[in-house]
Amino acid sequence: MARSKKISVDRRGFLKGAAAGAAALVARPEAAKAQDAAEVHRPATPTPLPGAKQTASETTPPPHVDVWTTDRPGSDFMVDVIKTLGFEYVAANPGSAFRGIHESLINYGGNKAPELLTCCHEESSIAMAHGYYKIEGKPMMVMAHGTVGLQHASMAIYNAYADRVPVYLLLGNIQDGAWRRSDVEWAHSVQDAASMVRDYTKWDDSPVSLGGFAESAVRAYKIAMTPPMEPIVIVADAVLQEEPIPEADRGRLQIPKLTLASPPAGDYGAIKEAAKMLVAAENPVIVAGRVARTPEGINLLVQLAETLQAPVIDRNLRMNFPTAHPLYGAGTVGGADVVLGLEVPDMWQVTHTQTPVNKMGMESKRVTKPGAKVITIFAGDLFGKSNYQDFGRYDEVDLAIAADAQATLPMLIDECRKLITADRKAVIQARAAKLAEVSRRNRERDIEQAAWGWDASPVTTARMAAELWNQIKTEDWSLVSDVTFVSWWPRRLWDFDKPYHFIGGHGAYGVGYGAPAAVGAALANKKHGRISVNIQCDGDLNYAPGVLWTAAHHRIPMLNIMHNNRAYHQELMYVEDMAARARRGVDRAGIGTAITDPNIDYAMMAKAYGMFSEGPIENPNDLGPAIKRAIEVVKKGEPAMIDVVTQPR
Amino acid sequence: MQRLLLLALIAVLACAQSPAGDAKHGKELFLSFGCYSCHSFDGHGGAGARLVPMPLNQAGFTAFVRNAGRMPSYSSKVLPDEKLADIYAYIKSLPTSPDAKNIPLIQELLKEN
Numbered sequence: 001m002a003r004s005k006k007i008s009v010d011r012r013g014f015l016k017g018a019a020a021g022a023a024a025l026v027a028r029p030e031a032a033k034a035q036d037a038a039e040v041h042r043p044a045t046p047t048p049l050p051g052a053k054q055t056a057s058e059t060t061p062p063p064h065v066d067v068w069t070t071d072r073p074g075s076d077f078m079v080d081v082i083k084t085l086g087f088e089y090v091a092a093n094p095g096s097a098f099r100g101i102h103e104s105l106i107n108y109g110g111n112k113a114p115e116l117l118t119c120c121h122e123e124s125s126i127a128m129a130h131g132y133y134k135i136e137g138k139p140m141m142v143m144a145h146g147t148v149g150l151q152h153a154s155m156a157i158y159n160a161y162a163d164r165v166p167v168y169l170l171l172g173n174i175q176d177g178a179w180r181r182s183d184v185e186w187a188h189s190v191q192d193a194a195s196m197v198r199d200y201t202k203w204d205d206s207p208v209s210l211g212g213f214a215e216s217a218v219r220a221y222k223i224a225m226t227p228p229m230e231p232i233v234i235v236a237d238a239v240l241q242e243e244p245i246p247e248a249d250r251g252r253l254q255i256p257k258l259t260l261a262s263p264p265a266g267d268y269g270a271i272k273e274a275a276k277m278l279v280a281a282e283n284p285v286i287v288a289g290r291v292a293r294t295p296e297g298i299n300l301l302v303q304l305a306e307t308l309q310a311p312v313i314d315r316n317l318r319m320n321f322p323t324a325h326p327l328y329g330a331g332t333v334g335g336a337d338v339v340l341g342l343e344v345p346d347m348w349q350v351t352h353t354q355t356p357v358n359k360m361g362m363e364s365k366r367v368t369k370p371g372a373k374v375i376t377i378f379a380g381d382l383f384g385k386s387n388y389q390d391f392g393r394y395d396e397v398d399l400a401i402a403a404d405a406q407a408t409l410p411m412l413i414d415e416c417r418k419l420i421t422a423d424r425k426a427v428i429q430a431r432a433a434k435l436a437e438v439s440r441r442n443r444e445r446d447i448e449q450a451a452w453g454w455d456a457s458p459v460t461t462a463r464m465a466a467e468l469w470n471q472i473k474t475e476d477w478s479l480v481s482d483v484t485f486v487s488w489w490p491r492r493l494w495d496f497d498k499p500y501h502f503i504g505g506h507g508a509y510g511v512g513y514g515a516p517a518a519v520g521a522a523l524a525n526k527k528h529g530r531i532s533v534n535i536q537c538d539g540d541l542n543y544a545p546g547v548l549w550t551a552a553h554h555r556i557p558m559l560n561i562m563h564n565n566r567a568y569h570q571e572l573m574y575v576e577d578m579a580a581r582a583r584r585g586v587d588r589a590g591i592g593t594a595i596t597d598p599n600i601d602y603a604m605m606a607k608a609y610g611m612f613s614e615g616p617i618e619n620p621n622d623l624g625p626a627i628k629r630a631i632e633v634v635k636k637g638e639p640a641m642i643d644v645v646t647q648p649r
Numbered sequence: 650m651q652r653l654l655l656l657a658l659i660a661v662l663a664c665a666q667s668p669a670g671d672a673k674h675g676k677e678l679f680l681s682f683g684c685y686s687c688h689s690f691d692g693h694g695g696a697g698a699r700l701v702p703m704p705l706n707q708a709g710f711t712a713f714v715r716n717a718g719r720m721p722s723y724s725s726k727v728l729p730d731e732k733l734a735d736i737y738a739y740i741k742s743l744p745t746s747p748d749a750k751n752i753p754l755i756q757e758l759l760k761e762n
Contacts, residue, residue: 649695
């Protein structure tokens, strides 16, 4: 109540000339009551034309002006703060709890930097920000209700958290119960909004003044962008948004300068020890997780691999290493005497076999050779939470460097170079030709396997990838989708060498990420004129297909190729596993997993959302020409979809 | 290796008593029992191994399915020998893939390699 009193006093000060300010504040309810009474006693007969008195009352300024407007709401200052952080876009499904900022963004802020993106679901908003970051390298802002919006958004936030992606989430909330106007506002208010996602965000705050908002907003950006990067939450109180900036604050409100923290590099002694082990190794192997944060990360990883002539096993979490490089995939963890894990979130899984789902019990075994050494450089060692268990099993390693890998690589490369004597250089160079041959044969094997089922209908995922590559290889392209559910074919057939060629995957395998992340990534590619390619799983799209409308509405050019296998296919296989284990009803595994009867017409769905589309395509020979036509649409700046009925994987 | 030898032995011993399968019924079973989900509708592989061309004889195939490695093991209660024979007959009837040498896109990819 004390706060309400303060604000009403400040407001009276702000309303210059309203001599009876306090009276005005109470006058409205009386007027409203009178109006209500008039409504109740409205006559059943037609209302007669207004008389002279009534006409005069509606055309003459009233003697007392009750000012209910302001030219300086608190949300304008919030927009001032937001603009200093350099967001290009803010994604949101509209919500009353942040209506003040919404209005300020589009009018006071001119709907530029950031520009508002209309989203049909908060999960889409967050996943769009997730995909956008992985191309642009900086966060997108998202706005949502502190209650119902955040509930929608929460799975996508968990994906971003597990994928080490900074998402800047601003929640609206009415903290003070005395300011809630209706049952809707009560239902949409919460004591501690961020608590719902605190287990999988890095930091949050609920500032109670505009000055506090400015400081927390800038601090949140810094925290989100310091490796390990993670989503953050700022709660913007609706009263602060909607009430005028207090007169007393106007001269003293400040926006702090943003200074990003340098990413943490490894301890020098530990780096020297790692270099010693790597240079002395006969068969070192590098395992790449989320290594490259910037284009320089790719260059550094290439330098390290070439310095050591160490094969790189890429976990497909980021664009880390060129797929046509002679060291790409040219070794195994089992064959190594030193394994270097760079930003690998689950090293245990790298060093052990995985127990098949169809087996009773656990039977994982360590795959590293006896005596092999394991080194990790992992920013995840600097930050962790316990409730959600995305961190994996504890792995026994020989040297763990708690640091950001990309920031550590320059020192590690230097130390390795210092230690390479002429003898070691000869040994290292001797393995180069062998590794190049392994890599070439791997690639050749993959290409030849792409021929399997070439003419089959439904279309094989290998053929789909080959047909796509044939159309995009001379373009400036960007794959804005994961590859797990299409048997990694694009990574096996295409030449990935630019930072934007690949964005990795979900983070936490939360399905529903794919379509909106692709739209966000394609948006980041838009200003560069790149052809964004999204291989879109059918089950994923059905979570929130409204993102197709967002892509069409905002003219986001992207080629969507439906991987329409008509099932939640991973789950179908799991249920088959369970049924076979239980020795019953394997033929019933499609219950609850198949997406058939009726089949979904995705081309029609895309058309309904205003997107060019073709399909469903079942004859593989029809695919190439259809892709060509769709790319012509994309080149004109529009999204397009080709629905391809595909083999399961 | 020991596992393969065992499967081969079982295959040889069982070969004489393997029932001949019905490919048409085998197709129905291939679909209803979800074989396609890992091996694709035409048996060309996916999450699971390539089945076409089938490297095992019928007895070896049956022995493998009963006690598989990474794929689910189908007991005779779930899939009796007669049904497996039908599935085997269907797999054997599936067309093989075209030769990679006759696919221009594959040849282009090989040239780029």
